Amino acid sequence: MGRFDGRVAVITGAARGIGFGVAQRFAQEGASVAIVDLDEAAAAEAAAKLTLGEGAKAVGIGANVGSAADVDAAISRVVDELGGIHVLMNNAGITRDNLLFKMTEDDWDLVMNVHLKGAFLLSKAAQQHFVAQKYGKIVNVSSTSALGNRGQANYSAAKMGIQGFTRTLAIELGPYGVNVNAIAPGFIATEMTDATAARLGLDVEDFRKLSAEHNPVRRVGFPEDIASAAAFLASDEASYITGQTLYVDGGATLV
Numbered sequence: 089m090g091r092f093d094g095r096v097a098v099i100t101g102a103a104r105g106i107g108f109g110v111a112q113r114f115a116q117e118g119a120s121v122a123i124v125d126l127d128e129a130a131a132a133e134a135a136a137k138l139t140l141g142e143g144a145k146a147v148g149i150g151a152n153v154g155s156a157a158d159v160d161a162a163i164s165r166v167v168d169e170l171g172g173i174h175v176l177m178n179n180a181g182i183t184r185d186n187l188l189f190k191m192t193e194d195d196w197d198l199v200m201n202v203h204l205k206g207a208f209l210l211s212k213a214a215q216q217h218f219v220a221q222k223y224g225k226i227v228n229v230s231s232t233s234a235l236g237n238r239g240q241a242n243y244s245a246a247k248m249g250i251q252g253f254t255r256t257l258a259i260e261l262g263p264y265g266v267n268v269n270a271i272a273p274g275f276i277a278t279e280m281t282d283a284t285a286a287r288l289g290l291d292v293e294d295f296r297k298l299s300a301e302h303n304p305v306r307r308v309g310f311p312e313d314i315a316s317a318a319a320f321l322a323s324d325e326a327s328y329i330t331g332q333t334l335y336v337d338g339g340a341t342l343v
């Protein structure tokens with residue numbers, strides 16, 4: 089018996105990184121899983137790698153989370169092909185870092201579009217199913233950068249926006265059996281942080297070591313760390329928890 093037997097989970101940006109780790113965890117715990125990512129071939133390839141429980145299915149769907157048409161088509165496909173939707177994780181994300189005076193309007197718009205508009209469109213498309221069935225779980229992905237991070241005015245604003253969005257959806261959807269929470273990861277070893285290392289001219293391992301030295305548990309995080317938190321928040325064990333942002337950062341924001 090898995091915690092997600094008979095459930096359908098949709099994870100955006102799950103062709104790799106944190107999203108893929110979360111998809112793997114939901115699959116291992118019995119869910120059918122839809123991996124939504126920009127490139128359908130990459131999404132399908134990731135879906136094919138999941139370890140599925142008996143009777144569970146996985147599908148990879150190509151969609152830009154910032155496009156309403158793509159998102160509506162994706163959610164319709166999930167419901168048609170996997171038989172419903174119970175869990176949504178808004179994980180897709182990008183960075184376009186720069187100091188304010190060098191940040192372009194495109195850098196700003198793109199980051200807002202993927203993180204904030206993407207979470208809005210997916211949540212709106214999913215909630216009609218959640219409300220009708222009086223059951224649903226939304227897990228949004230914020231970041232420790234929400235608290236402020238040099239060179240990330242766009243990303244920080246979007247990630248703090250996610251926290252306000254989470255609290256508001258929790259208020260609106262709670263009466264319909266829908267829990268809405270967020271996870272704010274600290275440094276997680278993925279291609280996103282590897283790209284940051286490259287941008288700073290640092291070796292990936294040195295960058296990870298440097299980050300590990302700056303938190304109390306003295307290690308970087310991995311997608312599995314976020315997957316554990318996501319599985320808990322999306323499970324019925326967390327049904328009295330809503331509107332919260334859980335920092336999963338090795339204590340980095342304490343010091």
Ligand code: NAI
Pocket residue numbers: 100101102103104105106107124125126127151152153154179180181182202229230231232272273274275276277278279280281
């Ligand atoms: P990643 O770059 O490894 O993966 C992001 C995925 O999102 C990629 O597969 C990409 O194709 C997809 N994606 C990007 N734009 C999209 C769009 N418009 N539509 C659909 N899919 C799209 O990044 P990572 O590290 O796995 O990050 C996942 C989430 O966690 C992001 O929201 C990120 O901001 C957040 N996060 C990551 C941290 C880290 O240290 N890696 C720390 C805090 C938050």
